[in-house]
Structure formats: structure tokens, C-alpha cells
Amino acid sequence: MAEHQVGDYVKGKKFGSFEHDFEGEIEKVYENSVLIHILSYHDEDRILVGELNNRAIVRKDDAEPAKAEAK
Template identity: 40%
Template sequence: MFMAIEVGNLVRCKANGNMEADFSGTVEKVYENSALIAVTEYDEKDNMNIEDLQHKVIISLTKMKPIKAQK
């Protein structure tokens, strides 16, 4: 069972095929098993990746955890 991930949550995500290091961001849209994340904090080595992705990543809900819920 997935944790409650909702639009507006700040989440910490594990590195995936698009990013070499863990990163943080805000949930923009939630799908059935994944979410669209607007990346706000990332490792310097991912600078090129994040520019190519235009600061947005779709990632599995199982690869993220909420840091802060929307108020």
C-alpha cells in the first residue's frame, strides 16, 4: 500500500534512470502508480539531466516519501 502522496506535497525521491542521485521536489500530478514531480533540489552532478528534463520527472510512488504535506 502506498503512502498518501497528494498534489502539493514536498517529497524526497530515490535516484532513477533519469537522475544519478536522490532529489526532492513538489508533486504536481498523481497517477495510478506514479507522480509528476517538479524537481527543486538535486545533486550538482544531475545539472545536465535536470535541464534536459525541464525540471520535471515522473517517478514511481514506491520510490518517494513525503517530506512535508500541503497546508
């Protein structure tokens, strides 16, 4: 698996109170996890994402490369 880097767009697996997977950009890389700025998520998770200030810390193994959607 390629090493995660700041700026990579990834898909994060649902965890905790999340009902669905989400996508975003890596803001910081830690030893075993990454901080993701959540940019795309299911509407059912809207309130939770807001409470988390659009950020989540995810295990590196649970952050898979994804392609950003063109807007």
C-alpha cells in the same frame, strides 16, 4: 503509507541517468506514479534535470515525504 497529494514535498530515489536522489513538489498524481517538479538536486545531475525541464515521473513507492529546506 499516506496517499500522495498535489503540493506534497517529496524525495525521489535516483533512477535511470540520475546519479543522486532529488527532491521536489508533486504536480500530478497518477494511478501508480507521481509527477515531481524537481526543486532540489545534486549539482552532478544539473544537466539531466535541465533536459527533463525540472520534472520527473516516479513510482509512488519511490517518492518519500520530505521537508522543504528554508531559503
